[in-house]
Amino acid sequence: MxxxxxxxxxxxxxxKMNLNYLDxxxxxxxxxxxxxxxxxxxxxxxxxxxxxxxxxxxxxxKLTASIYSDLSPWQVVQVARHPxxxxxSDYIKRIFTDWDELHGDRHFGDDHAIxxxxxxxxxxxxxxxxxxxxxxxxxxxxxxxxxxxxxxxxKALRLMEMAERFKMPVLTLIDTPGAYxxxxxxxRGISEAIxxxxxxMSRLRTPIICTVIGExxxxxALAIGVGDQLNMLQYSTYFVISPEGCANIIWKTVEKAPxxxxxxxxxxxxxxxxxxxxxTIPEPLGGAHRNIDEMCMTLQGxxxxxxxxxxxxxxxxxxxxxxxxxxxxxx
Amino acid sequence: MSWLDKIVTNVVRKDxxxxxxxxxxxxxxxxxxxxAVLYRPELERNLDVCPKCDxxxxxxxxxxxxxxxxxxxxxxxxxxxxxxDRLKFKDVKKYKDRLTQAQKDTGEKDALVAMKGLLKGMPVxxxxxxxxxxxxxxxxxxxxxxxxxxxVALEEKIPLVCFSATGGARMQxxxxxxxxxxxxxxxxxxxxxxxxxxxSIMTDPVYGGVSASLALLGDINAxxxxxxxxxxxxxxxxxxxxxxxxxxxxxAEFLLEHGAIDMIIARENMRDKVAGLLAKFTNSKVA
Numbered sequence: 001m002x003x004x005x006x007x008x009x010x011x012x013x014x015x016k017m018n019l020n021y022l023d024x025x026x027x028x029x030x031x032x033x034x035x036x037x038x039x040x041x042x043x044x045x046x047x048x049x050x051x052x053x054x055x056x057x058x059x060x061x062k063l064t065a066s067i068y069s070d071l072s073p074w075q076v077v078q079v080a081r082h083p084x085x086x087x088x089s090d091y092i093k094r095i096f097t098d099w100d101e102l103h104g105d106r107h108f109g110d111d112h113a114i115x116x117x118x119x120x121x122x123x124x125x126x127x128x129x130x131x132x133x134x135x136x137x138x139x140x141x142x143x144x145x146x147x148x149x150x151x152x153x154x155k156a157l158r159l160m161e162m163a164e165r166f167k168m169p170v171l172t173l174i175d176t177p178g179a180y181x182x183x184x185x186x187x188r189g190i191s192e193a194i195x196x197x198x199x200x201m202s203r204l205r206t207p208i209i210c211t212v213i214g215e216x217x218x219x220x221a222l223a224i225g226v227g228d229q230l231n232m233l234q235y236s237t238y239f240v241i242s243p244e245g246c247a248n249i250i251w252k253t254v255e256k257a258p259x260x261x262x263x264x265x266x267x268x269x270x271x272x273x274x275x276x277x278x279x280t281i282p283e284p285l286g287g288a289h290r291n292i293d294e295m296c297m298t299l300q301g302x303x304x305x306x307x308x309x310x311x312x313x314x315x316x317x318x319x320x321x322x323x324x325x326x327x328x329x330x331x
Numbered sequence: 332m333s334w335l336d337k338i339v340t341n342v343v344r345k346d347x348x349x350x351x352x353x354x355x356x357x358x359x360x361x362x363x364x365x366x367a368v369l370y371r372p373e374l375e376r377n378l379d380v381c382p383k384c385d386x387x388x389x390x391x392x393x394x395x396x397x398x399x400x401x402x403x404x405x406x407x408x409x410x411x412x413x414x415x416d417r418l419k420f421k422d423v424k425k426y427k428d429r430l431t432q433a434q435k436d437t438g439e440k441d442a443l444v445a446m447k448g449l450l451k452g453m454p455v456x457x458x459x460x461x462x463x464x465x466x467x468x469x470x471x472x473x474x475x476x477x478x479x480x481x482x483v484a485l486e487e488k489i490p491l492v493c494f495s496a497t498g499g500a501r502m503q504x505x506x507x508x509x510x511x512x513x514x515x516x517x518x519x520x521x522x523x524x525x526x527x528x529x530x531s532i533m534t535d536p537v538y539g540g541v542s543a544s545l546a547l548l549g550d551i552n553a554x555x556x557x558x559x560x561x562x563x564x565x566x567x568x569x570x571x572x573x574x575x576x577x578x579x580x581x582x583a584e585f586l587l588e589h590g591a592i593d594m595i596i597a598r599e600n601m602r603d604k605v606a607g608l609l610a611k612f613t614n615s616k617v618a
Contacts, residue, residue, distance in 0.1 A: 179543075181563030181571050186581060189591050191562040194543040195516055202517035203524070218500070218509060219543040219562070226513045240500045240509040240540070249502065250422045263420050264505040274417065276506050326517040327478065329510035330417075330471035 022078050024067065028286070031060040064286045071235070074258035076267050077243060079235040080214050084289040086296075087146075088115060088130025088173040091213065094296035095303065096121055096128060104155060108188060111152030112143045113176070114224070116159045118168070122304045127163035129156045129224055130173030133214070147180035150193035153223050157197050160204055169207040169307050172224040177242070179220030194223040201226035202326055207310035207318060209303060211281070212236040212268075213288075228322050229306050230276065232268035233299070234283040239266040276329065362386055378598045387555045387598055389535060391437070392444040392461035395494050399457055399602060400448035408445040408456070408483055409476035417471075418505055426503040429465070437464045441472035442497070445480035450492075451606040452618035456484040459494040460541075467497035469541050470504035474511025477545060481518040481529075490528040490609045495546045498564075499539020512544035519548045528612040530605055532596065533560045533583070551608055552592040554583035560591075 021029040035056045038049055071079070079085070092099055096119035103110040116129040133146030156172075163170045179190050201208060201224075208227025216225065216238035232238060239246075239261075246260035247253060271277040281302055284291035310318060360369050365384035374381070378398055379388040390398075396405075420426035434440055442464040447456050458480045460467040477493070484491040500508035522529050531549030533542075537560035546552075546560065554560060561581040569576060579585050586592045596604045606617045 179562060181567045183568065183572065183576065183580070186561050186563070186568070187589050189547075189589065191542040191560075192547040192591060194562070195512075195545070195547045198513050198516035198544055199520040199523075199548055202513065202520050219512065219540055222509055222512060223543075226517075238506060240505050241502050246502050259422070263418070263422055264502065265418050266505070270418075271506055274507060276510060323517060323521075326510075326514050329514050330475060330504075330507045 020084065022075070022082065024075055024078075025286075028060055028064050028067065031056060031063060035060065061285065068286060072258065073261040073266050074243065076235050077215075077237045077261050079287045080237040082287060082289055085214055086288050086292050087135065088132045088175060088213065090292060091173060091296060091299065092119065092128055092130065094293065095300045096126070099128075102159060105151040105158060107154060108151045111149050111155060113146050113148040113180070114152035114156055116156060121171070121300070121307060124307065125166070125168050126307070127159055127168045127170045128173070129159055129170065131176040131221075131224065133175060144180060146176045147178055148176065148220060149180045149182075149185045150188040150190045153179075153193040153197050156224050157200060160201065164204050164206045167206060169209065169311065170204070170227070171303060172208070172210045172227070174210060174212040174216045174221045174225055175214035176217055176220045177215060178217040179223065194219045197223045198226055202323065203319060205315050205319065207307065209306050209310070211299070211303075212238050217242055226326070228310050228318060229278050231279050231281050231302065232271065232277050233281050233288060233295075234268065235287050236268065237266045238268075238271060238277070239264055363388070380598050385556065387535065387557055389462055389496065391463060392439065392459035395459040396444060396446050396448075396457055399492075399494070400446065400450060400455075401452065403449065405446050405448040408447055409479040410440070412472050412475045412479070414441050414470065414472050416503075417507060418503070420503040420505070429503070433464045437461055439464050441476070442467045442469070443473040443476045445476045447483055450602065450609070453606060453609060453613075453615065454487070454489040455492055455609070456480045456489060457492045457494070460496040462496040465501060467495075468499060468501035468508070469497060469511050470501035470508045471511065474514050477515050478518045481515070481522060484527055485518070485522055485525055488525070488527055490530065490613065491522060492530045492532065492605060493545060493549075494532050494534055495537045495541055496534045497537055497539070497541040499541055509540065512540050515545040516548060519545060523550070528609055530608065532601070532605075533592070534558050536560065538562070538564055547591065550612070551594075553594050553596050554586060554592050556583055556595050556597055558583045560586060
């Protein structure tokens with residue numbers, strides 16, 4: 001028995017594993033455990049041990065590099081969903097200054113699965129909107145596991161239109177298992193909320209830069225993903241239906257999710273080839289969560305450059321290019 | 332084969348033949364809702380709506396446009412846009428083979444037919460989804476044909492009407508499908524800015540990526556009686572919330588009650604109703 005994504009509940013095998021590492025990373029975990037052990041033993045200043053540690057660290061780095069140089073699409077999906085992967089709030093804290101979170105859609109409520117607000121990027125005022133999964137269990141529940149409801153998308157829309165009025169670039173951070181599939185979501189018009197965002201983003205008179213930081217799942221991701229520049233972090237993933245959902249429909253079992261991930265081409269490598277993604281932003285060795293500060297530095301640098309480049313264009317030129325690009329999808 | 336088998340098969344064969352000759356295939360159709368057995372020619376005269384229970388049966392894209400548009404001056408748009416398997420998608424079957432099969436089964440090249448024509452003398456562009464083709468799913472061809480149709484409407488400043496019937500985005504075209512949502516929404520927004528009316532009619536069923544883009548962006552959103560439309564399918568919702576859904580959930584009547592659509596339009600009134608609306612939007616009179 002697994003949940004709807006087919007994740008297995010903890011069993012004894014799993015209990016022995018280091019949960020900071022994914023199953024295909026376990027050889028790294030073993031090395032890291034050894035290093036940790038030696039460190040504890042080596043408190044009596046033995047030179048040989050220091051040397052041994054540095055040797056092992058080198059080995060661990062090489063092993064990580066070799067494992068990460070050849071990840072399967074399904075492994076990328078796992079990294080993108082890693083429980084320690086930085087979320088929108090982690091990036092917002094480190095990349096922006098002077099952050100003021102803004103709440104509510106003015107119609108129904110405030111959706112915690114989407115956070116948004118005004119801040120400064122390298123001194124320049126910007127609007128930041130990001131999907132947020134939540135770290136601890138109570139926070140995950142509060143944030144509905146990053147699955148926005150209509151009020152979340154309507155809050156995002158309100159903030160985007162505000163950004164247009166005050167001529168601020170909009171920066172979105174995409175990370176969601178999908179828009180929430182529930183009764184209340186349907187009653188309040190989740191389809192219309194998503195559709196409306198797509199329509200308005202296509203003509204918003206200010207630059208929009210979208211970055212997939214983790215999991216970009218279907219319409220729930222696209223609803224804050226239409227713009228002038230689409231970035232993907234190296235080990236993030238973007239799909240029209242989750243690999244589990246796809247496997248369930250085609251093979252009638254979630255066990256085939258790895259095959260579905262491969263068939264759909266859910267990584268930035270494939271999506272860049274298809275002309276959908278503009279830029280892949282490299283992650284630190286072993287994924288963003290291994291070095292959040294380094295990841296934020298890289299992303300910040302890219303965002304600053306992209307904002308500068310897009311702000312240099314006239315609004316008409318910006319919108320014309322955006323529209324042409326939208327019209328070209330699939331050609 | 333033994334002598335007994337030979338005899339048995341012959342008997343069976345003979346028997347089937349006799350049955351076939353007595354009842355020509357497809358002369359009768361059973362209503363899926365009330366189980367009434369209906370005489371097909373009569374059913375067709377009734378626009379495939381069950382005369383007993385008013386169930387609006389699914390109809391193909393060409394028939395949809397045929398009963399909606401005036402008979403004269405019809406021009407198909409985007410027929411030259413054909414599916415391409417960009418991802419070389421393969422599961423238990425190749426996507427390419429699935430496409431060929433669907434084309435053979437439906438006689439269509441993909442899941443959307445677009446036409447420029449007349450509605451009671453008024454020039455319109457009308458598009459219809461072919462649900463029998465791959466569940467009416469939206470991939471590149473559906474998105475591109477819709478977009479081209481909308482561009483004709485935009486250039487000639489004539490209204491656009493869309494009849495949707497779809498399971499959503501087409502998995503086998505992955506992100507290319509998803510991006511058709513952005514593309515079609517963008518072109519609809521252009522219609523809006525130019526003051527060109529767009530009427531979206533949802534027919535059973537409309538789900539996923541199509542409902543979350545072109546189907547709910549009409550100046551008028553409407554649905555046929557009993558049509559189901561929503562973002563997530565009932566099964567997914569039940570699995571997520573682990574409870575049974577209320578009766579009538581996501582049906583046209585539910586959508587009307589929750590403010591998602593302007594009205595429910597019965598198939599027999601479709602031409603009159605849409606023409607009447609468009610005439611008001613364009614300040615003209617229905618011929």
